[in-house]
Amino acid sequence: MNFHKQLFQYMIDLVPQIPIIFLIDFLRYFLFAGMAFLVFYIWKHPFQSRKIQEKNAKPSQFKKEFLYSVSSVIIYTSVTLIVFLFRKYGYFKFYNHIEDHGWGYLILSTILILGIQDFYFYWTHRLMHTRWLYKRVHKVHHDSVTPSPWTAYSFHPWEAFIHSLIMPIVALLFPIHPLALMIFMTFQIIRNVLGHSGYEIFPYWMGTNKILKLVNSNTNHDMHHQSFRYNYGLYTTAWDYLFGTVHPEYEKTFAKVTSKEQGQRRSELQESI
């Protein structure tokens, strides 16, 4: 079979997978963002005193965030399909049997994917804050100054494309099992939804521990949406600390949002109203 005929056949073979990939990506977003929305915005949850901003996310922003998120899911689906296509030509390293590399490798490769993404996100995010790219690409995400769970995938299509490239990048570097990919995708949506939830769930002492303060908090990313200039990290604050981009007020704000005293003060205040 000549090259063009074979390519056409491969593309036809992929068609039945389009709705499946789209649905998996969409449901992952919709279920986690929906769950966070129910917990933080509809139900009376135990984190009410942990609201990060005084301002509330506007209901009018939810629809826009949701529609941009659906457009991001379309981009992710397209990139996955392109990766699947090139995989047939042996370009990407996937494997289906865990025993080929063992469980240790599976765990290690998942951690490695997350680590590489953390670094990739930090630098591409900083790049998107340069004037030209910010105005044309990243501004869509920052239109949500007070983010909500629906902001998680609210990106300009070019930004969604930049984020989606992490999958082909890691699949070029080392063999990846679908389970590692699934854990990674679930982890990133949980982090993303929480980072935009508007509430802090991490404990106060995390901010005072030298190692644990390297774990990115919800307050950290929320402050990025307010200030635009600091806190570019995704899973960790390591790169922000290393390259001096941690918001000068971050540690203080985290302590304020998570301190019991503040929670008590707020509930006392609410009772007195």
Ligand SMILES: [Zn+2]
């Ligand atoms: Zn954000």
Ligand SMILES: [Zn+2]
């Ligand atoms: Zn940003």
